[in-house]
Amino acid sequence: MKKLFLVGTGPGNLDYILPLAQQAIMESSDIVGYGLYIDLLGDLVKNKTCHTRNLGQETERVTLALDLASAGRVTALVSSGDIGIYAMASLAFELLDRHPKPEWLEVSIETLPGVSAMQVAASKIGAPLGHDFCTISMSDLLTPWESIEKRLHAAGQGDFVVAIYNPISKTRNWQINHAREILLEYRPPETPVVIAKNLSRENEMVKVVSLVDVAAEDLDMLTTLIIGSSDSRLLSVQNKQRVYTPRGYSKVLK
Numbered sequence: 001m002k003k004l005f006l007v008g009t010g011p012g013n014l015d016y017i018l019p020l021a022q023q024a025i026m027e028s029s030d031i032v033g034y035g036l037y038i039d040l041l042g043d044l045v046k047n048k049t050c051h052t053r054n055l056g057q058e059t060e061r062v063t064l065a066l067d068l069a070s071a072g073r074v075t076a077l078v079s080s081g082d083i084g085i086y087a088m089a090s091l092a093f094e095l096l097d098r099h100p101k102p103e104w105l106e107v108s109i110e111t112l113p114g115v116s117a118m119q120v121a122a123s124k125i126g127a128p129l130g131h132d133f134c135t136i137s138m139s140d141l142l143t144p145w146e147s148i149e150k151r152l153h154a155a156g157q158g159d160f161v162v163a164i165y166n167p168i169s170k171t172r173n174w175q176i177n178h179a180r181e182i183l184l185e186y187r188p189p190e191t192p193v194v195i196a197k198n199l200s201r202e203n204e205m206v207k208v209v210s211l212v213d214v215a216a217e218d219l220d221m222l223t224t225l226i227i228g229s230s231d232s233r234l235l236s237v238q239n240k241q242r243v244y245t246p247r248g249y250s251k252v253l254k
């Protein structure tokens with residue numbers, strides 16, 4: 001059977017790759033992905049034919065993976081975190097939907113989820129995603145800023161916890177400061193914000209700042225933020241900062 005695995009490999013450390021994802025990689029002869037992600041896979045991709053492509057070559061990566069799979073090579077297209085969250089899986093289905101080569105339609109596709117950056121960030125600090133949340137990407141490369149702005153206002157109005165992906169890149173940095181100003185219209189300046197960098201990689205850093213203090217210059221491309229809702233709380237447990245968003249048990253706990 002012609003087979004393509006779409007595999008989420010977690011945020012960095014191999015310990016975060018789910019067994020099903022490891023199994024898919026082991027069954028594949030060919031691995032396609034961004035060079036850094038493939039390097040992070042270490043021994044898992046030993047003896048595999050690896051096809052690395054740079055950032056910005058997303059369409060090439062997905063096209064190559066579909067070409068290899070339709071030529072009969074069992075192929076894994078890998079992406080960090082969850083491959084369905086701001087990653088390659090949706091592009092694979094978009095190409096199949098809008099620009100399919102006839103042979104691609106013979107390929108059986110299986111998606112293997114991965115642990116997303118926001119989940120690891122949350123786990124390192126407590127439980128900030130404990131109640132309703134949304135994720136918003138600050139990348140206006142493919143999404144007009146007006147749409148991102150609209151979503152930020154909606155998140156503010158709905159009082160959602162907001163996980164922010166792609167806060168800045170090499171070519172843009174002003175969006176996160178605008179996001180801060182929009183959310184400050186709806187929630188207090190001292191709202192806790194988790195800043196998580198290089199999760200499960202070298203130089204991992206997780207800290208909490210107030211919403212009013214979020215600033216583009218403190219962030220980089222490998223940063224995820226979790227902006228609390230008006231219910232999110234910061235506390236200290238054994239001298240360690242913790243953030244959580246309650247589900248409302250205070251009404252039933254006596």
Ligand SMILES: C[S@@+](CC[C@H](N)C(=O)[O-])C[C@H]1O[C@@H](n2cnc3c(N)ncnc32)[C@H](O)[C@@H]1O
Pocket residue numbers: 011012079080081082083084085086087115116117118164165166167196197198199200201221222223224225
């Ligand atoms: C294109 S998105 C990919 C998201 C990925 N598919 C996921 O589920 O985590 C890239 C963004 O993910 C976040 N990210 C990915 N890996 C990270 C890590 N190790 N530490 C912190 N943030 C990370 C950053 O916000 C980065 O700008």
